[in-house]
Every structure is written in C-alpha cells, then in structure tokens.
Amino acid sequence: MNVEPNPDVLKLLQNHRSIRKFRDQKISDPDLVNIITSAQAAPSSSHGQSYSIIGVTDPIRKKKLAEYAGSQPQVESCSHFLVFCADLYRLEKIALQQGVNMTAAIESTEMFMVATIDAALVAQNAAIAAEALGLGIVYTGGLRNHPYEVAQLLELPKRVYPVFGMCIGYPGEIPDQKPRLPLEAIYFENKYKRFEEVNKHLHQYDEIMRAYYLNRTHGIRSETWSETMTNKRKRPRRMNMKSFLSEQGFPLA
Structure with missing residues (x-):
C-alpha cells in the first residue's frame, strides 16, 4: 500500500509553539473525542497501552493543580487540562484475574520506562491532534513539583504516576516560535x-x-541557550520523585 505524502502535516508539526494564554472558550465534546482517539492511535510497547489520561475540567481541581505546578495560570484558564499518567495498575489487575502475580515484572526499571514512554507518545499524538483542530497546547512538567499532592487530588492508585500535564484550549495569543538546535x-x-x-x-x-x-x-x-540551560539545570530539582515513585509502586533500583 502506498501512502500519499501530506505536506500539511509537516507544516503543522514544524509550526508548533507553546501557548500559555487561552480564550474563555470550551473545546466541544466531538473535538475532545477526536483528540483522545488520536492519542490512542499512538504506538505502545507490545500494544500494552500502559497509560491513562485524566481530563480535568473542574475549576477547583484545576486551581489546585495550577498551584501545585508552580502557580501557572494557564492550567486554570485553559479549556481542558489533561494529565498523562504512566499506568501499570491495569496490567497488574488483569494479571491477577488470570492468577498471575506480576509484582517482579511490574517493579522493574524496564516496565517503568515502558509506561512512561507510552504516556509520552500518547501525549504527543494528542498535541498534534489538538493543533490540527486549531487549538493550542503547552506541556506542564510542573506537576512533578508536588507529586504526592497531585496523586492524592486525582486519586491515583498504586502503579500509576503523573508524568506531566497538558493545557489545551483556544489560543489567546500566538507567540514567536523558539528557534531549535541546528x-x-x-x-x-x-x-x-x-x-x-x-x-x-x-x-x-x-x-x-x-x-x-x-x-x-x-x-x-x-543570555545564550547554553547559559540558560546551565543555570536552569545546575541545581538538583524534584529530589523527592524517587521516593514518590517507589511509594507509588515504581521502586527503581
């Protein structure tokens, strides 16, 4: 089967920029379904689909998540805030139904990586789908500032952790695109x-x-890019993530 080239997709991908100001306009249900369905079409390791997506629209929860993420107002102002989770809870439960104890396998570094990568691939599909619909997005890694509080707020079971969030909505402004490395x-x-x-x-x-x-x-x-990266990364950050992941069922060796 021959696949026809689609230059519009290339243009869409190469036109990406992060949106941090959103209009007060909600995404329609059909558009949201299209975004999530497109996200599901992403590849996953062994078709395991080791992820879950939590769409947060409740104003109170969004306000708390905005605070946990470092007082980021776009988390509150966006139409939908999606939290992409690495999820091995589902796998453990279906294995137990079949009488199989998956503890040793699930607690491996490999399975942690599998679930994290699955969540990341799905999120990028969602981002592309949203932009194809004329929406804007910005990733929010700041959720990892307060992982315990985020997990409690979203009622995440053991074997699930929030990798990052994503604001989605109608852009309130279009910033200049940041140049990429050559x-x-x-x-x-x-x-x-x-x-x-x-x-x-x-x-x-x-x-x-x-x-x-x-x-x-x-x-x-x-400042230059080298100076920015050095200043941003020279101090260890989020050093509680290892203990959080271990308590959440991802004990990394």
Whole structure:
C-alpha cells in the first residue's frame, strides 16, 4: 500500500509553539473525542497501552493543580487540562484475574520506562491532534513539583504516576516560535559525534537564541541557550520523585 505524502502535516508539526494564554472558550465534546482517539492511535510497547489520561475540567481541581505546578495560570484558564499518567495498575489487575502475580515484572526499571514512554507518545499524538483542530497546547512538567499532592487530588492508585500535564484550549495569543538546535547538533549518521565536532554549531545557536531573547523581552534578557540551560539545570530539582515513585509502586533500583 502506498501512502500519499501530506505536506500539511509537516507544516503543522514544524509550526508548533507553546501557548500559555487561552480564550474563555470550551473545546466541544466531538473535538475532545477526536483528540483522545488520536492519542490512542499512538504506538505502545507490545500494544500494552500502559497509560491513562485524566481530563480535568473542574475549576477547583484545576486551581489546585495550577498551584501545585508552580502557580501557572494557564492550567486554570485553559479549556481542558489533561494529565498523562504512566499506568501499570491495569496490567497488574488483569494479571491477577488470570492468577498471575506480576509484582517482579511490574517493579522493574524496564516496565517503568515502558509506561512512561507510552504516556509520552500518547501525549504527543494528542498535541498534534489538538493543533490540527486549531487549538493550542503547552506541556506542564510542573506537576512533578508536588507529586504526592497531585496523586492524592486525582486519586491515583498504586502503579500509576503523573508524568506531566497538558493545557489545551483556544489560543489567546500566538507567540514567536523558539528557534531549535541546528540539525548538525542533534542528528548524527552512523555514530555519535564528539562534542568538539558540534561545538561550533552550538556557538552559532547561542547567538541565535541571544537575539531571540533580546527581541522577545525588548532588551531585558540576553543570555545564550547554553547559559540558560546551565543555570536552569545546575541545581538538583524534584529530589523527592524517587521516593514518590517507589511509594507509588515504581521502586527503581
């Protein structure tokens, strides 16, 4: 079977930008069903579909999640806030119905990775579907700031954890698109390139990002991408995630 090329899909993918301001307009039920159905079409390891999606529309819960995520107002203002969860609870339960104890397998690092990757793939399908419908999205990793509180609020059982959230709604503004790393810095043929071979491309990208920040902040912000990443990542963050994951049924060795 031949698959016809669709340049519109490429344009859609390459036009992505994060939306943090939304109009006060709800997504229709048919559009939401299309988004979730498109998300389900994502590949998953061994067709296990080790994920669950919680759509949060209740204003009180959205307000609490916005606080847990670091006081992010878009969590409250978006039409729907989707929480993508890695989910091995369902697998454990269906195995028990068949008289099989899955504890050793489920508590492996591999199964943790399987469920996390499944959730991430599904989320990206949802993002693409939402943008194809004229909606905007932004991922929200800030849920991991307060994983215990999020799990309690959403009544997550053991073997389920929130990987991240996603705001979806009608854009209130369209920001400039952030430049991405050059291909030479992230795509290597046949073997990994040494840092020295890509460093010149990183220097060029740093200047592109410096100009981007200067323009976006009207001269207030002028750091490079390298400086931004180093400053953002140099301090350990969310160091309670390991203990949370262990208590939630993902004891990583």
